Amino acid sequence: MPPIRLPRTRPSRVRRPRTLAALCLALSAPAYAADWSDTFIGYRFGNAYQEPGNNRDIRKQILTLNHSSAYRLGSNFFVLDYLRSNGADPSSSGADNGATEFYLAYRHQLQWKKLSGSTADFGPIRDFSLQAGFDVETKNSAFSPAKRMLVIGPTAQFDVPGYLNLALLYAREWGECGLNPCRQAGNSNSVAFDPFPRLELAWGLPFQWAGLPLKFQGYAFYNAKKGKDYQNRDTAAEYLIRPSLMADIGLLAFKAKNALWLGLGYELRRNTYGNSGGPGIDTNTPSLNLEWHF
Numbered sequence: 001m002p003p004i005r006l007p008r009t010r011p012s013r014v015r016r017p018r019t020l021a022a023l024c025l026a027l028s029a030p031a032y033a034a035d036w037s038d039t040f041i042g043y044r045f046g047n048a049y050q051e052p053g054n055n056r057d058i059r060k061q062i063l064t065l066n067h068s069s070a071y072r073l074g075s076n077f078f079v080l081d082y083l084r085s086n087g088a089d090p091s092s093s094g095a096d097n098g099a100t101e102f103y104l105a106y107r108h109q110l111q112w113k114k115l116s117g118s119t120a121d122f123g124p125i126r127d128f129s130l131q132a133g134f135d136v137e138t139k140n141s142a143f144s145p146a147k148r149m150l151v152i153g154p155t156a157q158f159d160v161p162g163y164l165n166l167a168l169l170y171a172r173e174w175g176e177c178g179l180n181p182c183r184q185a186g187n188s189n190s191v192a193f194d195p196f197p198r199l200e201l202a203w204g205l206p207f208q209w210a211g212l213p214l215k216f217q218g219y220a221f222y223n224a225k226k227g228k229d230y231q232n233r234d235t236a237a238e239y240l241i242r243p244s245l246m247a248d249i250g251l252l253a254f255k256a257k258n259a260l261w262l263g264l265g266y267e268l269r270r271n272t273y274g275n276s277g278g279p280g281i282d283t284n285t286p287s288l289n290l291e292w293h294f
Contacts, residue, residue: 035069035070035071035072036069037067037068037069037070038067038068038069039065039067039068039293039294040064040066040291040292040293040294041063041064041065041066041291041292041294042062042063042064042065042066042289042290042291042292043061043062043063043288043290043291044061044062044064044265044287044288044289044290045059045060045061045062045287045288046059046060046267046285046286046287046288047059047285048283048284048285048286049085049267049283049285050272050279050281050282050283051085051089051141051272052273052275052278052279052281053143053279053280054088054089054279054280055279055280056088056089056280058085058086058088058089058098059085059086059088060083060084060085060086061083061084062081062082062083062084063081063082064079064080064081064082065078065079065080066078066079066080072114073111073114073115074108074109074110074111074115074129075109075111075129076106076107077106077107077108077109077133078105078106079104080103080104081101081102081103082100082101083100083101083102083103083139084098084100084101085098085099085100085101089141090142091140091141092141092142093140099139099140099141100139100140101137101138101139101140101141102137102138102139103135103136103137104135104137105133105134105135105136106133106134107131107132107133107151108131108132109129109130109131109155110130111128111129111157112127112128112129113127121159124159125156125158125159126157126158126159127157128154128155128156129154129155129157130152130153130154130155131151131152131153131154131155131167131169132150132151132152132153133150133152134148134149134150134151135147135148135149135151136149143177144176144177145175145176145177145273146175147173147174147175148173148174148175149171149172149173149174150171151169151170151172151198151200152169152170153167153168153169153170153198154168155167155168160205161205161206162203162204162206162215163202163203163204164201164203164205165201165202165203166199166200167199167200168197168198169197169198169199169200170195170197170198171195171196171197171198171223171226172192172193172195173192173193173226174190174192174193175190175191175230176189176190176191177189177191177230189230191228191229191230193226193227193228193229193235193274194226194227194228195226196225196226196227197224198221198222198223199220199221199222200219200220201219201220201221202218202219202220203216203218203219204216204217205217212247212248212252213247213248213251213257213258214245214246214247214248215245215246215248216243216244216246217243217244217246218241218243218244218265219240219242220239220240220241220242221240222237222238223237223238223239223274224237225237225274226274229274229275233276235274235275235276236271236274236275237271237274238269238270238271238273238274239269239270240267240268240269240270241266241267241268241269242265242266242267242268243265243266244263244264244265244266244287244289245263245264245265246262246263246289246291247261247262247263248260248261249261249262258293259292259293259294260290260291260292260293261289261290261291261293262289262290263289264286264287264288264289265286265287265288265289266284266285266286266287267283267284267285267287268284269282269283270282
């Protein structure tokens, strides 16, 4: 819930970082019983997604597997998105079928109160934690981005009904580019971007209207500039905001609370992948959202 997820002068060809596998192992949670857990399969549909270098509106269907849980030292979050585009975003095979993309994001938090045994609050902040994780992406388009990103940093958990978490992260990103301009003399189709600061905001705020459970939820990030891109051009700051308003229709339909949610969302994205010019770098699209919790 894919997600998520997620940077010198001239870029040079780089080898895939071994630290990714090491961090994956280090972040594996100990085998403690979970305090709570929530897993759902989600679906999003929108008609006006954008991709860099493409000036056409793209229809995407997105399937999501999302899991979050807590244990005695902290919490885990995992999201895997499967994105299927229509023909406006073609695959690299050149066929009429659209491109397919997988996006995996994982975050692990070690929480101060659980580690220290403290019960003291910090004003409007419920708790602090150390967060670390990674994003992995692969797509069979002509661009073939193959993103890899590692993140680590502190997170503030605000004292609100539901949750509101703000993280300030140190991020490092690697990627690839399959386009011809990326393969011209002096350029590489693989690049290690400069390290950059990243803000992540996640929220889920429950409320009721006329007795119907609702929730206003979402995810946002801001990436600062990360050095040069595949063509030795300066990258731009990138941000994404993805809110949604959901209703517990399962409670209405078959008296099952927190089982089936339906609602509307919106995606606003600027300077996708850090691009600073050209078509397709900004997305503004509403979406239909569905969640089945089990």
